[in-house]
Amino acid sequence: MSRFESNVNNPLPEFPHAVSGDDIVAHLRSTRQGITTQEAQSRLEQYGTNSLPRAKPPSLWMIFLCQFVSPLIYVLVAAAIFALVIEEWSDAGFITGVLLINAIIGTMQEFSAQRAATALQQLVSTQSRVLRDGDTCEIDAEQLVPGDILLLESGEKVPADIRLLSSHDLEIDESLLTGESLAVLKKDDAVLDEDTFLGDRKNMVFAGTMVNRGRGSGVVVATALATELGAIATEVIQGEAAKPPLLVRMERFTRRIAIIVGIAVLLMAVISLSRGVPFGEIFMLAVALAVSVIPEGLPVALTVALAIGMRRMAKRNVIIRRLVAVESLGSCTYIATDKTGTLTVNQLTARRIRFSDGQEWNITGEGTRPFGDVIASHGSPSEAERALVERLCLASILTNDGFLGLHDGEWTQHGDAVDVSLLVMAHKAGIVKAQTVNTFPELDTLPFESERLFSASLNQAGGRRCVFVKGAFEKLLLMCDTMALPAGDVAIDIQALERQANELANQGYRVLAIASSDNAPAESDVFCEQHIQGLTMLGLVGMIDPLRPEAKQAVARCRDAGIEVAMVTGDHPATALAIARELGMADDESHIVTGPQLRTASDLDEIDQMTRHAHVFARVEPSQKLDIVRSLQRNGHFVAVSGDGANDAPALRAAQVGVAMGKSGTDVARETAELIITDDNFNSIVSGVEEGRISYANVRKVIFLLISTGAAELVLFTLALFTGLPLPLMAVQLLWLNLVTNGIQDVALAFEPAEGNELKHPPRSPKESIFNRIMIERVVSSALVIGIVAFMLFKTLLDWGFTVDEARNSTLLLMVLFENVHVFNCRSETLSLFRHNPLRNRILLFGTLIAQLIHIGAMYTPWLKDVLGVQPVSLQHWLELLLLALTVTVVIELHKLFLQWRER
Structure with a gap:
């Protein structure tokens, strides 16, 4: 610890997600009204500032001298001295010039770790709102201490690890830590198991992540090095970079x-x-x-x-950041690549509409720009079939808080990724939210919650009151009595719907169900879950973070060049396997290793045995990415790791070749890596090879x-x-x-x-x-x-x-x-x-x-x-x-x- 400027003394709860909020507050000797200013100053002295560690680099002079530690350099220095002794000035000058050029190039290699840590610091917000002395005040994020009550709003960057005490539609983008592209809905009242996967800790919010939607409050349980982000910073600085x-x-x-x-x-x-x-x-x-x-x-x-x-x-x-890395990529025998943002575009996209009778509609176009069509896979559809698609799209945007619009010639969007993808789907079908909400004015809503597993909207449709619902298939299946077909609504066929949902899930799609009802609660009734029954299942929407168009060809070129390619992701194994199959990386579950499997391994030999034949690593936590890289190296591979998030930084540094994405990559990923792909194109990695x-x-x-x-x-x-x-x-x-x-x-x-x-x-x-x-x-x-x-x-x-x-x-x-x-x-x-x-x-x-x-x-x-x-x-x-x-x-x-x- 003496190598770092900050000091961390951490008698903090080891598993705050496994304890109730009130117990955590009591353990930290705080209250829901916060701590006093005097107590905050005392804790600041005890725990140190909420800033990531800075490695103390050697002086420029020492870096320069270290470049002369090489057998060939010793001989060349001796030859230069000999040439001076016999007054061969030109030859002595030539050799000396070579030595100086070599030394100057070498000094460029010493800044990687420190610059990576500096980039990590930029992930922490500069100002934070807390409760102190019972009042709301704004302080510098570096002044946060364990026990502070932190207030969160949409659009803010989280400055520390907190245990939630309250949450209202709070969605957090944790892709920088977990690699998962979908925002995570948080709940403050959950008490979880100690070994809960990082991405499943619904009652925790971590430093460096972003608040996508909603608001919340929580007690600070870790700052600086004690945070999950701080652990990554420590690994980046202390990790020993592999020699090219x-x-x-x-x-x-x-x-x-x-x-x-x-x-x-x-x-x-x-x-x-x-x-x-x-x-x-x-x-x-x-x-x-x-x-x-x-x-x-x-x-x-x-x-x-x-x-x-x-x-x-x-x-x-x-782009090459270290000169010797030019050849390094050509030497790699294994590329471990992140999925989100590297093999995929990191934009959730609705790709399939499936009805209970098996009829499927394909949605062309990818990403958040509404360019594409909704096309029947069975040929020319009837008017009744088209009407059914329009009915589903209408419902999907009436229970929707997202925004999609044209501003200064550019399409802009904000809100939950699911909501935005549904707006794009509806726009491709010719249904625009701005026009629809005027025709069906909103009367009331039920926002999505993890316990509820659906969101609903109560709308006025002429002289009728209608309910539109979207959510988890399993939940809506229990709420529906009928299902929609082109010929009309019929009694629900649970087995038929389950078969369609399973087919979509096995293809790697996230399945969302859409339903509606003309039997809305009476005006005298409160709009709540108990009154939303007897729905009609309109259909299923299959969503996916689509592959980059060139990804499959790039993987094939790697295979032709004798390079093994594996995907490392925090996604569910089924989703990861479906993408791997599409890429030609894996055929079945025998090629998958999960994070929990790595965690339960008894020793390094067992981990090495797992990684030896795996092509997909799913549900992987940040620290496990580093373990995977080291295991592959023990198995005799020269490893190249591609990634774009802070969670990739330790693995990028430990690998022989770190490859960061230039567009979507975070500062820490770019500063840690030796190579930067400016177009975020996986195929460019193969060109680099x-x-x-x-x-x-x-x-x-x-x-x-x-x-x-x-x-x-x-x-x-x-x-x-x-x-x-x-x-x-x-x-x-x-x-x-x-x-x-x-x-x-x-x-x-x-x-x-x-x-x-x-x-x-x-x-x-x-x-x-x-x-x-x-x-x-x-x-x-x-x-x-x-x-x-x-x-x-x-x-x-x-x-x-x-x-x-x-x-x-x-x-x-x-x-x-x-x-x-x-x-x-x-x-x-x-x-x-x-x-x-x-x-x-x-x-x-x-x-x-x-x-x-x-x-x-x-x-x-x-x-x-x-x-x-x-x-x-x-x-x-x-x-x-x-x-x-x-x-x-x-x-x-x-x-x-x-x-x-x-x-x-």
């Missing part, structure tokens, strides 16, 4: 490089000393070899490759180029030392070779476009090394060819009587040609060089030409050719060296053919 797979592979790779280079340089130094080579010359050679063989251009090339991937992703609606795989492939191409050429130089020098020949290249020539070839080509290779098969193979194993079998075979074969051919040229020229300087000149020119030819071999691990259009990567083509022209220019520049020890050669010698350089292409092409044969 590229960093894991790079760290492993650089450790090996440092060891290999260190041993090789030490061995060469010992051999050279034993042969009487001057120490100064050995020192210069060691520095040159270190700079040349160690891929110091790799950080820059890696940065360029990832930056290119970032730019490509931005064009496909994926493709671009991530392209970026990683380009990184491997750069590594192959740098390591194979560096290894070739080691082969060349090793052969020369063991055969007693002079050094084939001087230190300055090695540095020049490194500058004019790798210094240009590695960055140009990072611009390589897609090969077209990125989503046709499964993701890499999380444990796979950068140096896999193919890479090792390719590096060894190309390094041996380049090194041996260059050595044989050097030895042959000496045997033919050429001077050492002349032999070195030809050897350097051959090495330049080798590397300029070899870079085109690196464009693909599997496809032949001759199947690549050289113009698809013009930067590489022009970069290679420039590198060659620079070396030619050095051969004809008087002062530079003297420094480098180079000189022009004849055209015939150029052709001879070019033919030698092409040998590496022959070997690589043969190896690619061998790979194809081996895979078959």
Whole structure:
């Protein structure tokens, strides 16, 4: 706790939902008239302010220094120092520039947790109305303390966890905490079981949620960290972010490089000393070899490759917050996605009308904009059938408190999601509420309550008084004596109606019943539930939060790419399974794991067994999303988590890749995630997977180029030392070779476009090394060819009587040609060089030409050719060296053919 600025001392009731309101008030030493101002000040000192914790970040200087904790960086720092000692200022400056760029990029990774916590604080309202000293007053939300009596009104954001003491049609939007898109009707008089699911605690209202409708009051039972929202903030800050797979592979790779280079340089130094080579010359050679063989251009090339991937992703609606996350999405083996707002549009929509005889009408269009039609599924309907639909729609808007209207050219709506969806349905059928309420003036209403399970309206219809009712099917079924058919009202057939309701429910629809009666209570009677009987069942309405149009295709593309996709939601299992079936994610209940099942698991092994084959996680609480992610990671997955609410934040941070929705996402989700989908399109995640795989492939191409050429130089020098020949290249020539070839080509290779098969193979194993079998075979074969051919040229020229300087000149020119030819071999691990259009990567083509022209220019520049020890050669010698350089292409092409044969 010392890491946080706020202090929480929490002797509060552990299960306030399982105790009556009066008992909670007594336990907190409060009253229904609130506490005194003096007592509030005392409790403020005891519990601390109602603000979420802030992590104390390390200083900017410490963040910067931490970027140098890496084996490759250690070697590069040493190489820079060596270069300074021997006064190779340009090379020392180049290496230092690489180190600084690497450090600056790394500092961007340290702000995620703190910014996430800051975003969470914005979810708490700034002002709150409370009862203190018996009077209503308005205070800063941070001054709230346990025991305060808080007053809630429609449209307010809840500032703390409260146990309700009174409620009047109080509906709370808890989607940020539970992921459930439907508002929850709250009741103050309920006393619940201790293990009641978070989303079912009807007598509790939680910090960060929104009051959709109604009003209420309650006693504050938890503030700051003690709230459900505070628990999420703690998990976000304290949770350890997973390392991106590229960093894991790079760290492993650089450790090996440092060891290999260190041993090789030490061995060469010992051999050279034993042969009487001057120490100064050995020192210069060691520095040159270190700079040349160690891929110091790799950080820059890696940065360029990832930056290119970032730019490509931005064009496909994926914003990258951390550079290394470009490749991370391409490495994921599992995507755990939220349902509400990610796979669905988070707008409850009426999609089906079903009558007792099985006749069904489809409602086209989605969301809250009234564009669409109500169409009979059986063809052309009769006038009587149309009249029945109009009768149902009329009833649905007369018992309706929602609003739908056109304002400044835009459709606006407010009210309960069910009411709005019914207004949209009726509008599509040609029935507008504003016109209908004038024809059927409202006389009285009964609002929806959880105990009542329906709402009703008493209206004047000409000389008659009519009742219109909507509510839970099971409740209205008991209140109806007849049911409506096109031919007229008939005696109710309970089994037929239950069959229609069950079919809708099994398809994932929320079933709402609509009924009416012309036998309204007499004017002398009170309009109450006891007088609403003998209704006529008009029909059933199936509602659903519809899938995004592209969601099914996106899931299929993930499957084609070998990525498992699972849905994590707070919804009921039946609803979740129906959506999963529509998406092609699950076939039956064997693929579902529920939150209660996870809660009752005896140990981590049992949880891991549950998650191993699950594709749907239903009735899941926020803390369990984090447990699911960790379980999947224990099962060997690299996990990507998509989400948009505060409840997703801990899982977003713990996962290897956190993906937030840009439009509907909360601040905390966006600040916690590494990737943001700007169009809230699940399909964009798949595009991100493709671009991530392209970026990683380009990184491997750069590594192959740098390591194979560096290894070739080691082969060349090793052969020369063991055969007693002079050094084939001087230190300055090695540095020049490194500058004019790798210094240009590695960055140009990072611009390589897609090969077209990125989503046709499964993701890499999380444990796979950068140096896999193919890479090792390719590096060894190309390094041996380049090194041996260059050595044989050097030895042959000496045997033919050429001077050492002349032999070195030809050897350097051959090495330049080798590397300029070899870079085109690196464009693909599997496809032949001759199947690549050289113009698809013009930067590489022009970069290679420039590198060659620079070396030619050095051969004809008087002062530079003297420094480098180079000189022009004849055209015939150029052709001879070019033919030698092409040998590496022959070997690589043969190896690619061998790979194809081996895979078959």
